[in-house]
Amino acid sequence: MFMQEIITYDHGLFAIDAGYVRPQMAAIHFIVDDGRVTIVDTGVNESLAHVKAALAALGLDQASVDYVVLTHIHLDHAGGAGSFMRAFPGARLIVHPRGARHMADPSKLVAGASAVYGDEAVRRLYGEVLPVAATRIIEATDGLRLPLGGRELVCLDAPGHARHHLCLFDPIAGAAFTGDAFGLSYRELDVDGRQFVFPTTTPVQFDPDAMRATIDMIAALPLSAVYLTHFSQLRDVPAQAAALHRRLDAHLAIARREQAAEKHAALAEGAGSRATRIREGLTELLLAEAEAFGSHLPAAEIVELFATDLELNAQGLDVWLGTETV
Structure with missing residues (x-):
């Protein structure tokens, strides 16, 4: 059974389990400010029920969601985006310019995933990947600022894992939502409060030089922690970068x-x-x-x-x- 509790951090940050494959494999993050919500990454279609329940538990409704931000368009991060946008009619989808067209027409995205995982696995893991109306998509150019309540979130270009990868920086929280750009860190390997991080070099756009530059860019931000999709808060950022x-x-x-x-x-x-x-x-x-x-x-x-x-x-x-x- 997947973990359903809400993980509460400081400064209006929250995380839940996306319910993808196994517990504590993929997280969905919320940034909440003055009753307005940004959701970072969507998991898959089945993750939507968990998100709705978490919003209700936080005293928020579906009209509270201003943005759904995709760190990148690999389907474990973006497969549920079409379903989410149907559920949150006032939200805009924030996605790297290189990924925007694939969210409006996900056919090539699904074909690419099928080439890696196989058709049957893609159907089982992701179901039907729904398109998002182009009019609801905002292309997140480097430095784009997103007003949310009383704060501004900043989109940063973050290639290396994929050319369509972005990082979302929250200066108020001292937080960066890094998708797969800063590795993965499964909580099962924590030892006495210390956290283990491992790179992710997924096909087909892995670029080690770009990944090194992105790691350094993230580590140079004024951060208290980074928030990975796999799996959530990672502290001691300079040491983890090393x-x-x-x-x-x-x-x-x-x-x-x-x-x-x-x-x-x-x-x-x-x-x-x-x-x-x-x-x-x-x-x-x-x-x-x-x-x-x-x-x-x-x-x-x-x-x-x-x-x-x-x-x-x-x-x-x-x-x-x-x-x-x-």
């Missing part, structure tokens, strides 16, 4: 190692595809990093928690190797 850089470098080293092995040596029979071998290397990296961090979880449980991420990270690195120029 950990992300180091683990990103390790991801790239694993990918290049497998590329070199393919070029310069005959692979052993049954060695598997390059992406499979990259995933095996990433699994070893994850377990070594979790052990060094002091995680008490059994290795099998850690691998299960990160199963989808390890697969997607490996695919993203494999695609990147095919586009890298020397």
Whole structure:
């Protein structure tokens, strides 16, 4: 059963579980100011019921929602956007300019997800991805300001994970809503209040140089915490940025190692595809990093928690190797 409680932070920030795949995998965040609401990321269509219930519990109604902000248009973040916009008729959808047309016509978005996950998985995970009327979409150019109650939210271009990725900065709360641009941090790996962060290199637009610049841009903001979709509040931002850089470098080293092995040596029979071998290397990296961090979880449980991420990270690195120029 998915976690239904509302997580309450300072300065009018809240989070709920999106109900996507498993508990504490994907969060939906609310920013509330003077009775007005911004929702950050939507999860999937089934997440809408959880959002409506949370709004009611906070004493808010559907007319309170001014903005639905998508950090990017991968379907675990944006698959429910069409349903949300139908439920919140006064809201505007805020999306990176590179993603706007795909929310008005999601057919190519769905086709791209199907190429990664398969048709059956996309139908099962996301259902029907509904279009959003273009007149209700605001393209979030870098520096766009969104008035909300007595505060202003700032949209920042944040490529690296995807070219259509943005970060939403709330100066009042000292908060940045980073989607996947600042990695992922599952609460199950917390140790004595410390939090473990891991990069996400999902296909097909992963760009390590852009990701490094985005991590540094976020870390330079005046923040008390960042808020990840996977999974919510991450504190100690400068140290987490350093950990992300180091683990990103390790991801790239694993990918290049497998590329070199393919070029310069005959692979052993049954060695598997390059992406499979990259995933095996990433699994070893994850377990070594979790052990060094002091995680008490059994290795099998850690691998299960990160199963989808390890697969997607490996695919993203494999695609990147095919586009890298020397």
